[in-house]
Amino acid sequence: MAFVTIYCSRAFSSCLKAKKNNKKVSPFLPSNSVIVIDVPKPPHPRFRNIDKSSLTQLVKKKNLNQLVGKHGGVQGLASDLKTNLENGINGDDEEDISRRHKAFGSNTYQRPPTKRFYRFVWEALKDPTIIILLVCAAFSLGFGIKENGLKEGCKNIQIDVVRNGMRQQVSIFEIVVGDVVRLKIGDQVADGFGRMLVTSVGISTTWGEMMSTINHDTNEQTPLQARLNKLTSTIDKVGLVVTFLVLVVLLVRYFTGNTKDANGNTEFNGNKTKVNDIINCVVGIVAAVVTIVVVAIPEGLPLAVTLTLAYSMKRMMADQAMVKKLSTCETMGSATVICTDKTSTLTLNQMKVTKFWLGQESMEERNSTSISDNVLELLHQGVGLNTTGTVYKYTSGSEFEFSGSPTGKAILFWAVMELNMDMEKLKQSCSILYVEAFNSTKKRSSVSMRKKDDNTINVHWKGAAEMVLAMCSHYYDVSGEIKVLDDVERKQFYQMIQGMASSSLRCIAFAHKKV
Known part of the structure; x- marks a missing residue:
């Protein structure tokens, strides 16, 4: 009805204008108007207050x-x-x-x-x-x-x-x-x-x-396709030379009487051979050579590689653990140089905390009860609040589920299982004031938080150990005492970091300051 009303009104309007100008015009075909009507789709009953078109606009x-x-x-x-x-x-x-x-x-x-x-x-x-x-x-x-x-x-x-x-x-x-x-x-x-x-x-x-x-x-093009094209171009040039030699050899063998037909008879026998047979045979030789040049040489290798990749992809799809690696298979297959980080490792990006140092003491043989309460509380805050990861537990008897980056999940798992961190209790006892996200330039992240019970404010830092160490002037020992970080001890800390890095470990340090 809306369409008919608008269309007719435009048509009558055109007729009136035409009559004034003494022109003839069909009332059903307005000469100077194009009508476009966008009829919006009615909202879904579940979403009555909004529709797709209004959201898009x-x-x-x-x-x-x-x-x-x-x-x-x-x-x-x-x-x-x-x-x-x-x-x-x-x-x-x-x-x-x-x-x-x-x-x-x-x-x-x-x-x-x-x-x-x-x-x-x-x-x-x-x-x-x-x-x-x-x-x-x-x-x-x-x-x-x-x-x-x-x-x-x-x-x-x-x-x-x-x-x-x-x-x-x-x-x-x-x-x-x-x-x-x-x-x-x-x-x-x-x-x-x-x-x-x-x-x-x-x-x-x-x-x-x-x-x-x-x-x-x-x-x-993918890296593999680019390399294949480059290789194919080289093969084309070599193939043309080889094909030309093959053509010359075949023609010489034919005209010297060294080739035989299916019955074992010599194909070319001088003047006794019919011209039509000579033409057919030469055309067959040239056609075979052209087929090699046009099809077999430029398309053979790419086709073989593509079929191999497709077949391998299907085989890998059967193993669900390999599905996430499919996107890198073709690229890694053509890699010639691999640049890694300072630990020189290629991993599945599934990480786990294996070493923990507090001050200058390794905590491998100790448990969380040997750490002073004030340091343990600071560790909980630094791990649980300065992260983009989360910890879930569906019911009281179920296991914890961790999400976030591989490094973040590993640290959260360690804090919950080894340091007895209660994520929900921690979030309820503190409020976040400011967050500075991790980036590849600074290689660290920070969070400013306020404790609700005493209104004290702490800034917590987490990041590459050598970057965080350079910011620090003091450090905690196991008993919770604060000690001055002089040049001698700073050098010892750097040596500890280098030792862990040489063992292919990713070193993360935590620091804090009361403000």
Whole structure:
């Protein structure tokens, strides 16, 4: 009805203008108007106060007035999306996830056919026999790998989200509107860490809209493909020389009577050989040589490597522990130089605290009861508050679950299990005043906190041991006494750090200052 009303009004308006100007015009085809009506999709019953289109416009136009005036700020927007900014969405409820998919879409986009695809179809139409043979070969090997499957594995990034009050990792394709994402060092953000409320996914985002329209037939190459292309270019040059020699040898053998047909008769016998037979034989030799130059040499090696990678990828998919390593297989397979950190190790990034020094004493043979109460309290604060990781425990009898960076999880596990740290009790007894996130330049992070019982304020630092040591003027011993850090003792600490680093250990130091 809206369309008919607007269309007719525009048509009559055009007729009136035409009549005034003594022109003839059809009332059904307005000559000077183009009507575009965007009919918004009605809101989902679960999300009555917000819809997909308004969310999309809110983000794309960066309309702060709309965010505050219409939705009541971030808190109001989260309420409209049925999201708790602390605990996230109800991730255990599959129906809730399904409703969000229906209301706001999924975090995927439809790729347009590429130029390579059209060339593939054209070649298939010209020579269907070759395509049938290739399809049969692919199915006989049981690849089951989609086009660009190797690249897609690299894009399946794992994201930290909070759902049902618990921090967990999900695929980037499983993110839904309303999710609370925990950002950390290494994510595609400027620096630091924080939380992000997801308001748009898939083609509703600027990135998704752009990626769904552009052609993906680009010249982007993986390191392995670049090396293969370089090798193929060299093979082409050598192959042309070899092929030319092969052509000369075959023609000389033929015209000197040294080749025989299937019946064992000499193919060329001077004037007795028919011209038609000579032409057919020469054409066959040239065709075979051209086939080698055009197909076998430039495409043989890349095809062999691609088939090997595809087969290996499928075999690795059977082992779930290897799935996360798929994205690095192709790159590592073509690596010639590997640069590591000062410990010179390549690990699974699964860490564990193996040594603990307090002052100049190793605590390997001691337990937490031998540490003075004031130092133990400071350690709890430095570990539990100066971190982006979390500790969960579902019920009183269940085991602890740790999340965060590999280093952070290892330190949290050590503090909870070895130093008897109670994360919940610690957070209730202190308030955070300021946080400085870890970055690769400073190699340390800090937190300023206030104890609620006596209002004392401490700044806690955590980071690379040599960086933290350079900031310190005193140190604690096991009994809790503060001692001056002179040049001699500072040198001893550096030697201890170097000794642990030479044993392939990552050295982390804690320091504090009462302010």
